[in-house]
Amino acid sequence: MMLLDKWNNFWFAKAPYFDLAFIRLLMVALQLFILLKAYGGFTGAVIDMPDEAFLPLPALKVLMLPWGWGVRPDPLMILTVYWVTVIVGITAFIGLMTNLSLFLFAMGCIFLQALNYSFGEQHHAEALLMIALLVFSLAPCGKVLSIDSYVKGLKCRGNSEVRLLDYGSSYAGWPIKLMMFVFAMIYLSAILSKILHGDGQGLDWINGITLQYYLVQDGLRWDIDLGIWLAQFHDVIFIVQIVVVVFQSTFFLIIFFPKLRWIYLPIGLLFHIGIYLTLRAPFPQWMILYSLFVPWSMAFQWLAIKSTVVSECPQRQAN
């Protein structure tokens, strides 16, 4: 019973709806931007692929099940799913039938991305955001900052009022906490693969040369002078590799010791900006998902107080 209480107290502690809704806005905005920016990549590029290249991921097979196991979607279906996903993305952003819109948006994005990855090309940046969109779609993330909440507010006019940043419930915290754990597991996966099952053995990964190798390889591949220049400094790179290992293997601590966010989040952001500038590996989804670790309602409350209160300087007396 005590364990159950602890479980409930952890996952179902009262939390503000604002945090959930604000993160929804960030996630949906980014994913919509990605969808619209890569229109050709999600549509024409996969439509033109030969059948020989089609190796469907199980996620796609499951979504295509009504049409048969392993069936390749035709161009009309791909275009329909793409545009419906964009539309429900917009409604999820503005918060119109928020949960349904977000769920359909998540499923549409999973469909399009899984289809894109069924032709031999796969990356690591997208999966986490897809899981987060799905998780958030099952949570009350449209209770505030949405058309739904505005309409409900009109209907309930005259009832008792609560301040936006204080408005919450015991169901507003679990999606954020769940995604924090998933995020931490992802960094643990990254570090485990380096330490346990990289091409090397044990701690061979931390030798300076490894990161020099990737800097030169990606520097030449994407024509990045900064990466190639940095790769000359073996000792510096060696230290950076130690920092990476410590960061990834201890990132999970910020869930249990929230004050560590002040250290880990800036380092993490710098880390992802750094790998983009030197290795051209974009992880915007992960950077946006760092917002999971920010208590937005508290931050806005603090900002609101700070911006309405100023220090009064002594006025010079007029002669």
Place this chain on the structure above:
Amino acid sequence: MRLSERNSKVHFVISSFIVIILLLQGSALLFMAIGKPIGTWFWPIIDYPMYSGAHEEGDYLYVSLTLETVTGDGVVSNVTADDVGLNFWKFYYIGVGISKSSEHYADYLVSLMPNGSDIAEVRVYSSPFIITKKGKTDAAPKLLNIMTMKSEIK
């Protein structure tokens, strides 16, 4: 925390969902720890072995993979991503697949080429560089694999 019956049911459903997600991503972690990584097959539940391969001085760089085809007449030609209308990554993964003797990727490449039915052999090479403590140095490209196709070299 005392819960009403309705709340208990809601808590149970949400808790089950939380456990499922944690178990799914956690099992990917566990499989990696025991040496059987799931890779990206169960996307979006995947492993994250980004830049995980350890390297040492003298290792070949794979800036891109050079693909070479040999027709039945013995004509050798280089194939680039532009030749077959693919982006960098799709072309790169074809090279990786062929370097691991994947028939799927060999057939995929051949299907993209106008003279595909004449191709008797596909070869894949590393980039002509190796890594050193001071950066890179030039080296002869390393032949990674040769795959024989259905046509024969006369």
